[in-house]
Amino acid sequence: MRLNGEVALVTGGGAGLGRAIVDRFISEGARVAVLDRSPAGLAALLETHGDAVVGIEGDVRVLDSHREVAAKCVEKFGKLDCLIGNAGIWDYSTPLVDIPDERLDAAFDEIFSINVKGYLLAAKACLRALYESKGSAIFTVSNAGFYPAGGGPLYTGAKHAVVGMIKQLAYELGPHIRVNGIAPGGIGGSDLRGPKSLDMDDTSISAIPLADMLAGILPTGRMATAEEYTGAYVFFATRAETVPLTGSVLNYDGGIGVRGLTDANRGALLDQHFVKEGAA
Ligand SMILES: NC(=O)c1ccc[n+]([C@@H]2O[C@H](COP(=O)([O-])OP(=O)(O)OC[C@H]3O[C@@H](n4cnc5c(N)ncnc54)[C@H](O)[C@@H]3O)[C@@H](O)[C@H]2O)c1
Incomplete structure (x- = not known):
């Protein structure tokens, strides 16, 4: 149990990656507060974890929602050690040319x-509690925080902005609060939605055969599940092993940045050699 006695706050903990992080943190001994706009997601969390979670229904666009969950977290669990900013939406890779002029303002603002x-x-509302606990913040980025083609210009622009925000906050908040990011690639088991302003709020990424699409692209050979992404969050949330860690963003995406210009499965060469030599 690597997070025994620790307290985390996760935004978007009601589904997908956020839910997997909550489950993993609790199994590692932490207690977790969650801000999510989905009443069903929050109810399912409470049913599974009982007193180890506290859930607040609210919108991450509203400072008072963050204040409420931060206050509830400290009231119920006595402190906050680690903020995990994670709730997000995707633009379904909509290219600029396909965003209607009259919707561009609203789509930009929403994403x-x-x-x-x-x-x-979230960082603003948690500042004092994190200052008092000498805690840390972890923000979920994406491969789109580094490379194009993981979204359209709105999503890619927003995730690049998150990388800048992480670096600036790491600079501003040290030595009291460490600030880092984790940049996953495609996530199995996600229910990622799109912006209402583009009529995509009922569209779920689960309808896209993402695992099949990524299998031939990723150097790791397959898309990871939400659960398989949680290990880095546990590591980043530990204190003793992360003393030098701030202002960094982990590329945690199956190797999208190193896939090069040819086919992703260069390791097939190893099969050829070793099978030929009788070593496999
Ligand atoms: N799904 C992927 O393939 C993928 C890849 C890279 C990065 N990400 C990032 O991972 C993070 C989590 O996404 P996911 O795939 O788990 O999505 P998800 O939709 O499965 O879970 C997101 C959760 O956030 C909540 N949420 C969304 N908007 C909210 C709002 N305005 N206020 C409060 N709660 C809100 C949802 O209700 C949901 O419970 C996001 O930041 C996303 O950009 C996802």
Whole structure:
């Protein structure tokens, strides 16, 4: 149990990656507060974890929602050690040319408000509690925080902005609070939605055969599940093993940045050699 006695706050903990992080943190001995806009997601968390979680229904675009969950967290668990900003939406890789002129303002505002402002407001509301615990913040980025083609310009722009925000906050908040990011690639078991302003709020990424699409692209050979992504969050949330860690963002995406210009499965060469030599 690597997080015994620790207290975390996760935004978007009601589904997908956030839910897997909550489950993993509790299994590692932590207690967790969650801010999510989904009443069903929160109810399912309470049913599974009882007193080890506290859930607040609210929107990450609203500072008062973050204040409420931060206050509830400290009231119930006595402190906050680690903020995990994670709630987000995707633009379904909509290219600029396909965003209608009259919807561009609203789509930009919606995606940046949830994916960037949502993190900034979470940090603001948790500042004092994290200062008092000498804690840390972890923000979920994406491969789109580094490379194109993981979204359209709105999502990619927003995730790049998150990387900048992490670096600036790490600079501003040290030595009291460490600030880092984790940049996953495609996530199995996600229910990632799109912006309402583009009529995509009922569209779920689960309808896309992402695992099949990524299998031939990723150097790791397959898309990871939400559960398989949680190990880095546990590590980043530990104290003793992360003393030098701030302002960094982990590429945790199956190797998207190193797939090169040819086919991803260069390791097939190893099969050829070793099978030929009778070593496999
Ligand atoms: N799914 C992927 O393939 C993928 C890849 C890379 C990065 N990410 C990032 O991972 C993070 C988690 O995404 P996921 O795939 O688990 O999505 P998800 O939709 O499965 O879970 C997101 C959770 O956030 C909540 N949420 C969304 N908007 C909210 C708002 N305005 N206020 C409060 N709660 C809100 C949802 O209700 C949901 O419970 C996001 O930041 C996303 O950009 C996802």
